[in-house]
Amino acid sequence: MTDKTLPYDEKKAIAALKGVTTATLTTILLKKGLRNVWVRGAKPIRTGQPRIVGRAFTLRFVPAREDLATPESWSSPISTRAAIEAMPEGCIAVVDAMGVTDAGIFGDILCARMVKRGVAALVSDGVVRDVQGVLATGLPVWCSGVAAPPSVAGLTFVNWQEPIACGGVAVFPDDLIVIDDDGAVLIPAKLVDEVVEQGIEQERLEGWIMGEVEKGTALPGLYPPNAENKARYEAFKEGK
Template sequence: MSGTAPLTKGQGRKVGPAFTLRFVPAREDLATPASWSSPTSTRGAIEAMPDGCIAVVDAMGITDAGIFGDILTARMARRGVAGLVTDGVMRDLAGVLSTGLPVWCQGVAAPPSVAGLTFVNWQEPVGCGGVAVFPNDTIVADDDGAVVIPAAMLEAVVDEAVEQERMEAWIMDEVGRGVALPGLYPMNAETRARYDAFKAGNG
């Protein structure tokens, strides 16, 4: 997802099912402080978030209105939400950081969400950072940013990821031994044979 950078260093890697929230452009009759008390509000969405989920917020890339501040993120942390990913921005930076909720976003802005956005719903397909995200897709977020794994592809991706990590760890060992990159990365037939022999000998 584009524009989903760690709000601070050292947040670690978080993995969990997507709980989606969607904003649309602000409309004067809807984007008001009174809307915060509506049943269809960010407050209502937060109370519906299950333990261990990652909130994925479609803020349409708007960076001059902070979607959440310290109170809402504190409640999310209290409910066991694993993290927050958005293509928008946050507000109340010091307060948000104090909650301990890991956040991936485009930065911070002082104005509240109603200055540029209207919240419309949760747990429906959204677009975040140019990527389609459906409820319960798997989100993986770390120091490099955030990615989406479609729910139907999770098992296949996990299987391939384990093999990819093992292969790259072997390649790194080879580099550490002074092996030149041509033919090693990517592997030629000879290198592939050596790697297959390594796997066979190590279960």
């Protein structure tokens, strides 16, 4: 995906953040005053999924209303099917399912189409259905679990590419999403370049600290480092 209107360097950010854990990112964002960036309920559907970084493509459900939440709605111009056809390559689909866990938002066919379109991953506070088929598509999924009933059993799909609330987190289109075994973390678009720089440095520092721990160094003054250990770390960076 390329977009000159983005406030961050997308290719650089994605490449760099693949080496930064979501745990590190939450700490960096906390220091900036952002405490609510971890999507509640979004867990990896299988172990061993890689860390994935991508631009958020948002989808929104509201509570089911009987005249709207019908199987016929799947053929509507405003449907999950239409939304998938609008997803650009490399995006992460972030779905506001209101935390509903008894209606599967996507199944194997929709996930298979997302794979064909080059979608990087699916993140939701809801659940998926046809789980064996979903797993077979190879689409990386972070969600709250699985359920057999279709989405219209509990939800009405209303739109895509607008601000949503997913797992209690406000997500805007083009925010950056990072997902790994610890879950899904949002980086506001305007903060991406700054967070990338700090994330790379924090991972380097923590790698050095871990090395010191393995040598038997005590934690006080090391984590976080005092002035003496900061000097030692700077010397390490300079190769001294």
